[in-house]
Amino acid sequence: MALGVAVVGLGWWGRIIVPLLRTSEKFRVVAGVEVGAAPDLGVPIEKDFEKVLANPAVDAVVLCTPHTLHAEQIIRAARAKKHVFCEKPLSLTRADVVRAVEACNESKVALAVGHEKRFEPPIQEVFRAAKAGELGALLQIEANFSQDKFLSLASDNWRLSGNEAPAGPLTATGIHLLDLSVGLMGRAARVFASVKQLGSQLVNGDTLGVLVSFEKSGNALLSAVLATPFDGRFAVYGSKGWMEVRDKAHPEAPQGWVLTKNLRGKEKETRTYEPAKAVLANLEAFADAVAGRAPYPVPQEEMIANVAALEAIVRSARSGKVEEVQDR
Numbered sequence: 001m002a003l004g005v006a007v008v009g010l011g012w013w014g015r016i017i018v019p020l021l022r023t024s025e026k027f028r029v030v031a032g033v034e035v036g037a038a039p040d041l042g043v044p045i046e047k048d049f050e051k052v053l054a055n056p057a058v059d060a061v062v063l064c065t066p067h068t069l070h071a072e073q074i075i076r077a078a079r080a081k082k083h084v085f086c087e088k089p090l091s092l093t094r095a096d097v098v099r100a101v102e103a104c105n106e107s108k109v110a111l112a113v114g115h116e117k118r119f120e121p122p123i124q125e126v127f128r129a130a131k132a133g134e135l136g137a138l139l140q141i142e143a144n145f146s147q148d149k150f151l152s153l154a155s156d157n158w159r160l161s162g163n164e165a166p167a168g169p170l171t172a173t174g175i176h177l178l179d180l181s182v183g184l185m186g187r188a189a190r191v192f193a194s195v196k197q198l199g200s201q202l203v204n205g206d207t208l209g210v211l212v213s214f215e216k217s218g219n220a221l222l223s224a225v226l227a228t229p230f231d232g233r234f235a236v237y238g239s240k241g242w243m244e245v246r247d248k249a250h251p252e253a254p255q256g257w258v259l260t261k262n263l264r265g266k267e268k269e270t271r272t273y274e275p276a277k278a279v280l281a282n283l284e285a286f287a288d289a290v291a292g293r294a295p296y297p298v299p300q301e302e303m304i305a306n307v308a309a310l311e312a313i314v315r316s317a318r319s320g321k322v323e324e325v326q327d328r
């Protein structure tokens with residue numbers, strides 16, 4: 001039976017998610033929540049989250065609200081026995097993500113996160129090859145997710161606030177690269193980050209560079225710029241070879257990817273991937289987890305490790321120093 005879903009936060013991303021959910025027979029969009037002006041999406045829209053949590057037709061919520069609201073909204077939804085798909089990042093501190101995960105586990109509801117890059121077919125091929133040992137020992141990741149979608153945001157938009165969206169491009173795009181890096185290399189041990197405002201009105205920074213050093217693996221060099229046209233690249237170097245995924249367009253409107261694989265002693269291979277709906281694939285994996293058809297593919301330890309690394313990156317961007325990642 002289709003999952004009854006309420007989409008919470010109907011701004012940019014929420015208005016993309018609602019029609020996308022409607023393309024899948026795994027979902028029924030039954031309500032929306034929006035505190036600002038409500039768009040006409042053909043569903044009842046409440047201002048009050050609690051009303052939606054009290055609605056028995058709502059089995060699950062999809063949270064597309066600003067980051068600082070995520071942890072408390074996950075906890076409230078879990079306590080009301082609603083399954084939760086939450087946009088990234090799940091929270092801004094390790095302590096909060098642990099509370100959110102625990103609330104979901106205590107109420108036996110599923111928790112999923114909006115890291116759709118994990119569902120892009122060429123990224124899945126990189127994960128498969130890396131985990132099968134085809135690349136040898138993983139040495140280093142180089143990745144970039146840049147875009148210029150926020151150049152015309154009003155000066156009072158939450159994305160320009162250092163409290164709401166700390167370390168500039170980190171929570172917008174860099175967090176997806178951090179998630180993939182944690183998925184391949186495990187827990188981060190220490191980080192160094194630099195954020196600058198160089199090419200836009202984005203006062204909490206438009207240019208982010210991060211070096212992440214992993215506890216039991218190599219390093220990740222992450223680049224996220226919000227003052228240059230779209231670029232997307234994820235490369236993993238190993239002791240037997242490397243793979244690189246280049247995105248043709250932003251995940252909002254995918255146009256496909258190019259995957260290059262270069263293994264020692266073999267011909268370099270290049271393969272083109274047709275566009276795929278990774279955002280929908282992630283949502284459907286959530287529906288499958290709720291229905292018990294398959295476990296959700298992002299383990300909770302990785303959800304926690306990702307936010308713990310994010311928190312250390314924010315600290316490093318502020319202190320200008322190398323920061324340790326908390327592991328408890």
Ligand SMILES: NC(=O)c1ccc[n+]([C@@H]2O[C@H](COP(=O)([O-])OP(=O)(O)OC[C@H]3O[C@@H](n4cnc5c(N)ncnc54)[C@H](O)[C@@H]3O)[C@@H](O)[C@H]2O)c1
Pocket residue numbers: 008009010011012013014033034035036049063064065066067069087088089114115116171172251
């Ligand atoms: N996975 C992705 O690729 C992706 C892409 C874009 C945005 N996002 C995530 O989606 C979230 C929202 O981003 P956005 O760009 O859509 O922001 P946005 O500002 O355009 O939209 C957020 C909406 O939430 C509403 N809101 C605020 N407080 C609320 C509350 N208490 N209850 C209900 N609604 C409330 C706001 O009025 C606004 O309409 C962020 O966490 C962001 O990281 C993810």
